[in-house]
Amino acid sequence: MKKNKIALITGATSGIGESTSNELSDKFSLILCGRNKKKLYELSSSLSKKTDVITLEFDVREKKDVREKISSLSDDWKNIDVLINNAGNAHGLDFIYEGEIEDWDMMIDTNVKGLLYVSKYVLDFMIKKNSGHIINIGSIAGKEVYLKGNIYCASKFAVDAISNGMRIDLNKHNIKVSQINPGLVETNFSMVRFKNDQKRSNSVYSGLKPLIGDDIAKVISYVVNCPENVNISDITVLAKSQASSTVLNRK
Ligand code: NDP
Numbered sequence: 001m002k003k004n005k006i007a008l009i010t011g012a013t014s015g016i017g018e019s020t021s022n023e024l025s026d027k028f029s030l031i032l033c034g035r036n037k038k039k040l041y042e043l044s045s046s047l048s049k050k051t052d053v054i055t056l057e058f059d060v061r062e063k064k065d066v067r068e069k070i071s072s073l074s075d076d077w078k079n080i081d082v083l084i085n086n087a088g089n090a091h092g093l094d095f096i097y098e099g100e101i102e103d104w105d106m107m108i109d110t111n112v113k114g115l116l117y118v119s120k121y122v123l124d125f126m127i128k129k130n131s132g133h134i135i136n137i138g139s140i141a142g143k144e145v146y147l148k149g150n151i152y153c154a155s156k157f158a159v160d161a162i163s164n165g166m167r168i169d170l171n172k173h174n175i176k177v178s179q180i181n182p183g184l185v186e187t188n189f190s191m192v193r194f195k196n197d198q199k200r201s202n203s204v205y206s207g208l209k210p211l212i213g214d215d216i217a218k219v220i221s222y223v224v225n226c227p228e229n230v231n232i233s234d235i236t237v238l239a240k241s242q243a244s245s246t247v248l249n250r251k
């Protein structure tokens, strides 16, 4: 291995996950996970100039696939130091009485259950070696509920509870758990939420300077590179123009 630490990143194929993959390539060997085979190939080709990279292609909702892919890692690669649970999205922005059940399933299955499946199999390795660091990507939506945010907020509130629960249960196993809660970050997030409606997606960020994936990647890099005795347990990161989920200083 070119680098002596290993990070596994879910949702590495876009937005925050892609930026984080780039940012961590200086100090980590990388296990990049995603569903988009072409994008995984492109990322791995470019980053393998800087570090050792392998890719795992799976949908985090498919527990059998998650188990098979993670347990297929060679012993060297099972030695994961950092897990970044980033894969996730919002689907829809509707009053709860108008929401689509398929959107609800997608958010709960991906943001909550997917995060749990990946964590379960990676934790098997971390517990054995009595060390590790889990970074869960929460959201300001997991701290405040906003109009029509209902199920997306619920999924991120669940992540918040899971992060706290993990930190408590993993304490005796010498495993750090950190949660990073971004506010508005301009990625593919709104295009997914609004089902490729470019105009609606643009309106989320109009008149303000939102965060970008690289901003969050730098925070993640800081958190994972803290001294061994330091754990940043929970951090909310907002654009300067954002004061809360709904208070935004738009020009
Ligand atoms: P993007 O849409 O740009 O990236 C989402 C990533 O998650 C993609 O790589 C996507 O892969 C992957 N993903 C989604 N569903 C699955 C799945 N079922 N199985 C495997 N991978 C999946 O959005 P962001 O980068 O913004 O989002 C990353 C995380 O940050 C999410 O957890 C999101 O909730 C959180 N977040 C985002 C904020 C924002 O404003 N952008 C703010 C706060 C939190 P694919 O392309 O294959 O779908």
Ligand code: 8X3
Pocket: 138, 139, 140, 141, 149, 182, 183, 184, 185, 245
């Ligand atoms: C993404 C931020 O405010 O769109 O988690 O829910 S928000």
